[in-house]
Amino acid sequence: MFEIVEKRELAAGIYLTRVKAPRIAHSAQPGQFVIVRADEKGERTPLTIADYDDAEGTVTLVTQAIGVSTRKITAKGVGDSLADVAGPLGRPSDFVNEPLEELRKRHLVFVGGGVGTAPVYPQVKWLAERGVEVDVIVGAKSKDMLIYKEEMAKVATNLYIATDDGSEGFHGLVTALLENLVTEQGKHYDGVVAIGPMIMMKFVTLTAKKLELPCTVSLNALMVDGTGMCGACRVTIAGKTKFTCVDGPEFNAYDVDFDEAMRRQAMYRAQEQHANEHAHKCNCF
Amino acid sequence: MANKIPRVAVREQDPKLRATNFEEVCYGYNEEEAQLEASRCLNCKNPRCVAACPVGINIPAFIERLTKGDNAGAAAVIAKDSSLPSICGRVCPQESQCEGSCILGIKGEPVAIGKLERYVGDWHLEHPESELLQAKESAHRVAVVGSGPSGLACASDLAKMGYDVTVFEALHELGGVLVYGIPEFRLPKQKIVAREIEKVCRLGVKFETDVVVGRTITVDALLDEEGFEAVFIGSGAGLPRFMGIEGENLNGVLSANEFLTRANLMHAYDEEYDTPIYVGRRVVVVGGGNVAMDAVRTAKRLGADAHIVYRRSEKELPARVEEVHHAKEEGIEFRMLTNPTRILGDEKGWVRAINCVQMELGEPDDSGRRSPVEVAGSDFELECDVVIMALGTSPNPLIASTTDALDTTRRGCIVADDEGRTSREGIFAGGDAVTGAATVILAMGAGRKAAAAIDEYIKSKQ
Numbered sequence: 232m233f234e235i236v237e238k239r240e241l242a243a244g245i246y247l248t249r250v251k252a253p254r255i256a257h258s259a260q261p262g263q264f265v266i267v268r269a270d271e272k273g274e275r276t277p278l279t280i281a282d283y284d285d286a287e288g289t290v291t292l293v294t295q296a297i298g299v300s301t302r303k304i305t306a307k308g309v310g311d312s313l314a315d316v317a318g319p320l321g322r323p324s325d326f327v328n329e330p331l332e333e334l335r336k337r338h339l340v341f342v343g344g345g346v347g348t349a350p351v352y353p354q355v356k357w358l359a360e361r362g363v364e365v366d367v368i369v370g371a372k373s374k375d376m377l378i379y380k381e382e383m384a385k386v387a388t389n390l391y392i393a394t395d396d397g398s399e400g401f402h403g404l405v406t407a408l409l410e411n412l413v414t415e416q417g418k419h420y421d422g423v424v425a426i427g428p429m430i431m432m433k434f435v436t437l438t439a440k441k442l443e444l445p446c447t448v449s450l451n452a453l454m455v456d457g458t459g460m461c462g463a464c465r466v467t468i469a470g471k472t473k474f475t476c477v478d479g480p481e482f483n484a485y486d487v488d489f490d491e492a493m494r495r496q497a498m499y500r501a502q503e504q505h506a507n508e509h510a511h512k513c514n515c516f
Numbered sequence: 517m518a519n520k521i522p523r524v525a526v527r528e529q530d531p532k533l534r535a536t537n538f539e540e541v542c543y544g545y546n547e548e549e550a551q552l553e554a555s556r557c558l559n560c561k562n563p564r565c566v567a568a569c570p571v572g573i574n575i576p577a578f579i580e581r582l583t584k585g586d587n588a589g590a591a592a593v594i595a596k597d598s599s600l601p602s603i604c605g606r607v608c609p610q611e612s613q614c615e616g617s618c619i620l621g622i623k624g625e626p627v628a629i630g631k632l633e634r635y636v637g638d639w640h641l642e643h644p645e646s647e648l649l650q651a652k653e654s655a656h657r658v659a660v661v662g663s664g665p666s667g668l669a670c671a672s673d674l675a676k677m678g679y680d681v682t683v684f685e686a687l688h689e690l691g692g693v694l695v696y697g698i699p700e701f702r703l704p705k706q707k708i709v710a711r712e713i714e715k716v717c718r719l720g721v722k723f724e725t726d727v728v729v730g731r732t733i734t735v736d737a738l739l740d741e742e743g744f745e746a747v748f749i750g751s752g753a754g755l756p757r758f759m760g761i762e763g764e765n766l767n768g769v770l771s772a773n774e775f776l777t778r779a780n781l782m783h784a785y786d787e788e789y790d791t792p793i794y795v796g797r798r799v800v801v802v803g804g805g806n807v808a809m810d811a812v813r814t815a816k817r818l819g820a821d822a823h824i825v826y827r828r829s830e831k832e833l834p835a836r837v838e839e840v841h842h843a844k845e846e847g848i849e850f851r852m853l854t855n856p857t858r859i860l861g862d863e864k865g866w867v868r869a870i871n872c873v874q875m876e877l878g879e880p881d882d883s884g885r886r887s888p889v890e891v892a893g894s895d896f897e898l899e900c901d902v903v904i905m906a907l908g909t910s911p912n913p914l915i916a917s918t919t920d921a922l923d924t925t926r927r928g929c930i931v932a933d934d935e936g937r938t939s940r941e942g943i944f945a946g947g948d949a950v951t952g953a954a955t956v957i958l959a960m961g962a963g964r965k966a967a968a969a970i971d972e973y974i975k976s977k978q
């Protein structure tokens with residue numbers, strides 16, 4: 232059992248949950264994720280790590296309540312426990328193993344969309360703590376759906392906001408803002424890292440290609456075990472089958488077959504919808 | 517004239533009924549049946565069955581106890597060599613081990629050694645007071661990675677010797693393949709597996725689930741930072757193989773591991789649980805081993821029209837004969853000498869059919885085995901909406917790749933000698949992690965040998 236020590240609603244339906252998980256907090260590195268099971272009957276749900284604190288022995292998760300499992304997770308409050316939190320899983324971001332002198336010479340821009348903004352944070356924080364300059368673009372539907380703004384502002388060299396409705400920052404999509412920064416505002420970047428909905432990552436990749444910038448994405452494939460045992464998380468990378476949970480979750484964006492990845496993500500959509508309706512009925516007698 | 521008695525038939529659930537539920541297929545013997553069957557044993561002077569048992573259980577001796585109604589005595593005989601009789605009695609390939617070499621089998625039917633072992637094992641679970649051992653306090657700590665049969669056997673032997681043992685398991689439940697792979701209808705989880713694990717708990721063994729060794733903590737950290745004097749790696753062979761044919765990433769293609777994990781570990785067939793499972797109308801399972809049988813029979817129970825596609829002939833099916841027999845009774849279609857070449861999808865990327873070729877047995881190769889060769893122009897399409905690949909598994913590279921100087925073979929198996937010693941002092945390994953996918957009894961045996969070697973190692977250091 233993993234006790235919840237903090238819980239906050241960051242935006243409508245998006246919650247921060249901080250749990251006691253000392254072993255994970257001690258080993259976690261940027262880019263990794265955990266598998267969470269809310270209770271005995273729950274699914275094993277992969278969630279990226281939004282922060283970790285070795286001294287406190289805690290790990291922070293940011294979850295958007297969209298399905299049965301994420302609603303179960305977000306329904307829990309301080310003092311409650313999650314049945315299981317396993318990890319840290321997946322390979323850490325490549326930059327973790329690069330020499331710092333090299334990293335300091337490069338200027339990366341991170342693009343976070345929706346809840347995908349949360350896992351961008353530990354990466355930017357890790358780099359900032361080591362004196363590496365990083366710009367960050369955060370995208371959301373509107374001003375009230377923005378998350379991690381203050382935290383990100385503290386660690387990013389420059390923070391840019393894009394909202395679909397223009398209620399804050401740039402009016403438009405993150406892709407348009409990225410292009411604007413490079414072509415209009417003369418920003419120089421050496422690479423892009425994008426984390427967010429699959430469709431956003433696909434379009435950021437196209438933009439990066441146009442701008443001739445290397446690009447990394449963190450794939451949120453369907454998973455069961457998260458340890459390489461089942462292959463539910465198969466993705467095609469440069470024409471080869473890879474397991475997202477052990478070979479990823481981060482991949483060279485140019486190599487990813489996004490259309491297949493999106494199709495595979497929808498494998499259980501019919502069952503999920505059924506479960507959602509079922510749960511809905513049960514909740515409003 | 518003991519051998520004039522015919523082999524005592526075992527009671528089973530009706531095939532039609534059981535093809536729609538997950539309850540155990542075989543009911544096993546009651547005391548009377550067990551005694552009668554035991555009386556068939558000739559108590560050979562040179563028992564061939566013992567030589568054919570991977571862990572050398574003194575089979576005639578335990579059967580002799582049974583004829584006298586001495587269940588506790590029979591349990592004690594088996595316990596010397598096996599710690600999981602109720603499980604091995606259910607899942608061992610007896611036809612190629614003990615029963616396969618029983619002298620009675622030459623002219624008639626061998627003694628039902630597996631069913632007798634199961635009887636004794638189940639009796640023992642019902643009478644736990646016959647256990648004598650109590651864990652002693654020890655300052656020597658040993659870590660066990662993985663809670664499958666190898667890890668459980670190693671942990672329980674070490675605990676009986678007085679060691680302070682902690683088992684680290686990656687998943688949320690204990691038991692390894694016994695819980696995530698082998699289905700309920702063959703190996704009941706609460707009635708059998710949970711109670712075997714309970715036995716290990718009572719010996720004072722500690723368990724930590726949700727610990728993925730190599731990620732959550734490394735083997736080196738267990739030794740250097742957490743004060744364990746030795747580590748046993750029993751992490752199994754969990755990595756599924758795929759064929760590498762076209763269409764394998766279509767929606768509806770999955771590994772047997774995924775399908776079985778959803779059904780068994782995650783209880784996807786039970787409405788109360790959240791994990792979804794997709795069964796479709798017609799399921800094709802590719803492969804012929806126990807894993808393939810388990811997957812196809814699970815699919816059948818979930819309501820699908822279920823088929824096996826296997827590239828060799830029926831004689832070569834590596835599954836236990838009992839499983840093949842049960843599968844046929846349940847209405848599974850077997851398509852032998854058939855090899856998939858391509859999986860076909862609809863316009864939305866979901867499986868609609870599997871393209872296969874017919875095979876025939878060619879000339880015998882050097883080993884004398886006739887390998888299948890393609891019949892030219894025999895391509896055909898088999899309509900289906902789910903394809904399950906049951907082609908075997910290999911060890912997960914995670915532990916080897918995160919442990920300094922731990923040697924592995926080209927196939928990714930950890931290199932270990934007969935006693936489980938690896939290339940690293942203080943690190944031992946056994947079971948599927950060393951041999952590649954094998955059997956419960958071999959894994960159990962390897963865990964026990966390693967426990968003895970660990971004891972010797974720790975004593976030698978003092």
Ligand SMILES: Cc1cc2nc3c(=O)[nH]c(=O)nc-3n(C[C@H](O)[C@H](O)[C@H](O)COP(=O)(O)OP(=O)(O)OC[C@H]3O[C@@H](n4cnc5c(N)ncnc54)[C@H](O)[C@@H]3O)c2cc1C
Nearest residue numbers: 662664665666686692693697729752947948954955956959
């Ligand atoms: C579907 C199926 C049916 C089978 N049927 C039969 C049968 O009828 N008869 C028979 O004899 N054999 C059968 N087998 C084979 C048998 O189950 C295995 O040979 C046996 O379980 C191997 O035992 P093990 O202890 O080596 O590994 P496993 O049972 O695989 O256990 C390994 C454990 O280690 C854990 N683990 C892995 N990596 C890590 C890590 N990094 N950190 C922590 N924990 C980790 C795993 O989660 C797992 O719980 C079957 C296998 C399958 C998959």
Ligand code: FES
Nearest residue numbers: 457459461462476
């Ligand atoms: S989630 Fe099962 S292999 Fe990746």
